[in-house]
Amino acid sequence: MPSLQKETISFITRQFLQQVPVRSFQFALPSVASKAKSEHEKYEILCELEVQHELYFELCGPCSRFEPPSKEYITAFVKKIVLLLEHLKVEIDSDMICYMLSAIGNTDSQGYFRPASTPQFGPVTYLLDEHARFDDELNDSIMIQESRNLISGFGTTGNRTWEAALALGEYILSQRQLAHRKVDVAGKRILEVGAGTGFVSMLCGKLGAAKVFATDGHEDVVLRLRQNIEANKLSNVVETRVYKWGNSSGNDTGHAHERESREADYKCKCTDPIDLILGADITFDAEICELLVASLDTLMTENPSAQVVISATVRNRIHLDPSTERPQTPFLQ
Numbered sequence: 001m002p003s004l005q006k007e008t009i010s011f012i013t014r015q016f017l018q019q020v021p022v023r024s025f026q027f028a029l030p031s032v033a034s035k036a037k038s039e040h041e042k043y044e045i046l047c048e049l050e051v052q053h054e055l056y057f058e059l060c061g062p063c064s065r066f067e068p069p070s071k072e073y074i075t076a077f078v079k080k081i082v083l084l085l086e087h088l089k090v091e092i093d094s095d096m097i098c099y100m101l102s103a104i105g106n107t108d109s110q111g112y113f114r115p116a117s118t119p120q121f122g123p124v125t126y127l128l129d130e131h132a133r134f135d136d137e138l139n140d141s142i143m144i145q146e147s148r149n150l151i152s153g154f155g156t157t158g159n160r161t162w163e164a165a166l167a168l169g170e171y172i173l174s175q176r177q178l179a180h181r182k183v184d185v186a187g188k189r190i191l192e193v194g195a196g197t198g199f200v201s202m203l204c205g206k207l208g209a210a211k212v213f214a215t216d217g218h219e220d221v222v223l224r225l226r227q228n229i230e231a232n233k234l235s236n237v238v239e240t241r242v243y244k245w246g247n248s249s250g251n252d253t254g255h256a257h258e259r260e261s262r263e264a265d266y267k268c269k270c271t272d273p274i275d276l277i278l279g280a281d282i283t284f285d286a287e288i289c290e291l292l293v294a295s296l297d298t299l300m301t302e303n304p305s306a307q308v309v310i311s312a313t314v315r316n317r318i319h320l321d322p323s324t325e326r327p328q329t330p331f332l333q
Helices: 003-017 047-059 071-087 094-106 163-175 201-204 219-231 256-260 285-302
Strands: 120-127 142-146 189-193 213-217 239-242 276-280 307-311
Touching: 003 047, 003 120, 047 071, 047 094, 047 163, 142 201, 142 219, 142 256, 163 201, 163 276, 163 307, 189 201, 201 213, 201 219, 201 239, 201 276, 213 219, 219 239, 276 285
Parallel strands: 189 213, 189 276, 213 239, 276 307
Antiparallel strands: 120 142
16 A cells, blocks of 8 residues: 555544544645645545545454544544545445444434533543554554543543643654654653653653653542553553642542552652653643642752653643733743
């Protein structure tokens, strides 16, 4: 199969496994879409039956090597692609049509979009950069049980992987191709604050970090984080710790079995120094930034040679506007 077809399949597969909202799905490579002069030219590769069949076999077939998303999501995805191909008036892969008709007849297709009263968790798979050069194909991905539709309202925003975490992951991966790296995780002792689902911590573990401490202030998030680490077979490298900002002593309250092991938990005072401190989309509330900066100051005092890299999505520029009366917190780069 020509390389452009393979790139298109890989591009769509990555979005599918990450459960990108179907309404935002892209079925054409950005490099192709930007040059296309018509819809047919934009989706020319997708119109090929061979490409459609490969997508169905890889994403919807029973032999996929990845744990699939929910049936509701798959149905919404297949319906979207079939409707697009119908609009283009081209031949559609028969297996894809059969799947859609069967799924629509047996599944509540609105289930994926219905707000949940409690967090609904499911497998989300992140394919890592093809140039990362892992030893085997089973190591080229990170699978996380997370709640993709969750924004907040359940006491935490740590149950899904946010955009800044993916951006930080891409940045770390991109550094591996450079002779002079600004950030190098191989052989380093790393601490992540506000780890959430643990995507960044697990990526560092896969890229050869000596030790990674994945910390979060919400104990339920840390419990689920441990499960994700174990599922990715990274427990020997990545450890979890409950760490509440502004509380370096670690004497916070929580579940009984968490409190029993609190002395073994990370208290911002490791025997060996931390080389790298990471954080991605770690707060959405400007009022908490003071606690965050205080904790980072403590960590940097205890580890004076540590490098700090914080990745954030700018959602409300008022938090960065020096003309506002709100106390400002400097970005750490």
